[in-house]
Amino acid sequence: IAPGGARDAMREIVLDTETTGLDPKTGHRLIEVGGIEMINRIPTGREFHRFINPQRDVPREAQEIHGISTEFLFDKPLFKDVARELLDFLGNDILVIHNAQFDIMFLNHELGLLGEKAISFDRVVDTLAIARRRHPAGPNTLDALCKRYAIDNSQRTKHGALVDSLLLAEVYVELLGERQATFGLQSTSVKSAGAIRVGAGRSNPMLRSEPLPARIGEAEVEAHRSFIEKMKTPALWLSFWNKSPA
Numbered sequence: 001i002a003p004g005g006a007r008d009a010m011r012e013i014v015l016d017t018e019t020t021g022l023d024p025k026t027g028h029r030l031i032e033v034g035g036i037e038m039i040n041r042i043p044t045g046r047e048f049h050r051f052i053n054p055q056r057d058v059p060r061e062a063q064e065i066h067g068i069s070t071e072f073l074f075d076k077p078l079f080k081d082v083a084r085e086l087l088d089f090l091g092n093d094i095l096v097i098h099n100a101q102f103d104i105m106f107l108n109h110e111l112g113l114l115g116e117k118a119i120s121f122d123r124v125v126d127t128l129a130i131a132r133r134r135h136p137a138g139p140n141t142l143d144a145l146c147k148r149y150a151i152d153n154s155q156r157t158k159h160g161a162l163v164d165s166l167l168l169a170e171v172y173v174e175l176l177g178e179r180q181a182t183f184g185l186q187s188t189s190v191k192s193a194g195a196i197r198v199g200a201g202r203s204n205p206m207l208r209s210e211p212l213p214a215r216i217g218e219a220e221v222e223a224h225r226s227f228i229e230k231m232k233t234p235a236l237w238l239s240f241w242n243k244s245p246a
Contacts, residue, residue: 011093012038012125014172016164017103018066020058024109029054030079031068033086034161038096041173048089049162051076066159079110087116095119098142098168100126127168130175142167149174
């Protein structure tokens, strides 16, 4: 606990990558990195997203998964050109990744080629491992978890590092049982990230013509007021009734 009783902010980075294949030892490379910053499990709106020229072709079977072609990556920066910016964004904070072994393997391969220090798995939270503990019967793919928790993944027509990071952030807090109302801001980011890849948007949600009626009446309000007053403490609720604490 920080001085004054405030809890220190916890910074986490939800991260995802796309690659040309399954194993960097056989010559496959990183082609996309996407991540979002969360403070105390709430997205801040700060993001990192880069496409990367792998200096090799993208196999057809890989392109069918993520939709990224060799031609698209031709004019994109090399990993060495974005590595420092990526490392600065990651800092020394916790990394939240789905099937983390895969992404860390590729990131550390690329960092190793530049003589950079490898990312320690001690700072990684693997959401796939969490999902398997919570839902041992599965399935526990990102799409399946979005469906399980009623998270809109309609923008995920292809795998994409930034879109997947945004969706994974929602899945992560669901897995931890800490869903935040502020995830409304994330829906817009998912839409924008999806538009980068597919050039499509979603219609705005329908609004109610009239607000729903209040679910509590005056009797309940008065009962609550009486209960608070009997506590004889400077309760926050009293300020809503324009009364000073006893």
